[in-house]
Amino acid sequence: MAEVDLGTYLSYQNVLVTSENKLVYLLAEVRPSAEIGVGPAALNIAIALDKSGSMYAAEKLDYVISAVSHVVDCLRPNDLCSIIVFADKARVLIPSSQIYDKQSARRLVRNIDQVEVGSGTEMLHGIRAAMDEIRRNQSAERLNHIVILTDGLTLHESHCKEACLMAAGRGISVSTIGVGDDFNEQFLLDIANACRGNSHYIDIPRDIPQIFEKELRGVQNVVVRNPRLSLKLAKDITVRKAYKVKPLINDLGALNTVERVASVPLNDLQSNETQSILFELVLPSRQPGTYRVAQAVMEYDIPEKGLHNVQVARDITIGYSADPAQAAVVTPRVMAVVDAVSVFRQQTRALQYAQAGDKSKATQLLRSAATQLLEQGQSELANQALAEATRIDQGGGASAAGTKKLEYGTRKLTQLLSEIPLPDGSGQS
Secondary structure, eight states: OOSEEEEEEESBSEEEOOSSOEEEEEEEEEEEOTTOOOOOOEEEEEEEEEOSGGGGGGGHHHHHHHHHHHHHHHOOTTOEEEEEEESSSEEEEEEEEOOOOHHHHHHHHHTGGGOOOOSSOOHHHHHHHHHHHHHHSOOTTEEEEEEEEESSOOSOHHHHHHHHHHHHHTTOEEEEEEESSSSOHHHHHHHHHHTTOOEEEESSGGGHHHHHHHHHHHHHTEEEEEEEEEEEEOTTOEEEEEEEEESSOEEEESOOEETTEEEEEOOOEETTOOEEEEEEEEEOOOOSEEEEEEEEEEEEEEGGGTEEEEEEEEEEEEEEESOHHHHTOBOHHHHHHHHHHHHHHHHHHHHHHHHHTOHHHHHHHHHHHHHHHHHTTOHHHHHHHHHHHHHHHTTOOOOHHHHHHHHHHHHTGGGSSOOOOOOTTSBOO
């Protein structure tokens, strides 16, 4: 039995026979099987903490100290951990090691306030120090991971991205945590998305410990490494766009297709976690019958079992029918995901229009997104979208806090969907 379950679901099981091309959605879901038979990998984690002057406001640094102290308590005996603080420069507070004396480690963390690193924000120094600590003990048998926390803007954003991409190329994943209203959310999201990590937004400092625990528990539960999903397309089938939809929505744009194969790298899989991709497929006109659309191939590693480049494949077929009633039947689970992605796209475009000074289009899209959010039961996000639409319409521009709440909130919409049962015959898993 495969260690990973792969399910594929089309928005329509049948399309109408006409002379026009057809747009069909394909949802691919992957999760570790219940009988995977392996425990989580040991960690090699580096935590880089912003200690610039702004971190002293609203007790942010106090909550960080509490959070990291708890992380120390939760480390397993075989986990390696290093802690770095940065501002104008970086200092390694705890070098990469198995932390046996947790009381001494907690004392060092409590004294972060006394570490002199300046008051500005040069994240690049923190990233480089974290990479150095990871590489001291880097191993394929461990999950090598960096967590970066910041509350503000940094100098040399492009160099920071380059350093993180270099880390990812060496098998190191990177997660980001943004606190408050003053950081560049797109910068942190880009790093996490490109480096197979998570991106968290904390608007209330007291939530810092909770988010740190969530991030640590997640990486401590990774059981499948380096998962990648490929779609081998049948002749005349094209992928128009693709989105990661779980755990967070992320626009992958137009995928690069080589010899009719489109590939998407996924994050390392945690036990009991589902990750999914939504593909927009364009199908050609055909005569009535059943046709192969593509083959989905999941490839992954489990070093703890000595498994590398293991593959699971699923063939995907669709019917072409002359019966309009048959072609009108949709797969509700897939369409619920499509609706969530639609809201995410609307708020993204709305904020882009607002930044470009097009108030009319920005407010129109935000109000449309609010309507859809209300239909999906997301009243808090809907109210936020309406509030931003009012601000923009009155000439105030989108607020920093509102932008972040919408940006991160709509990315989580697929997490909030209830599990919609699949009708018989709708999936090929």
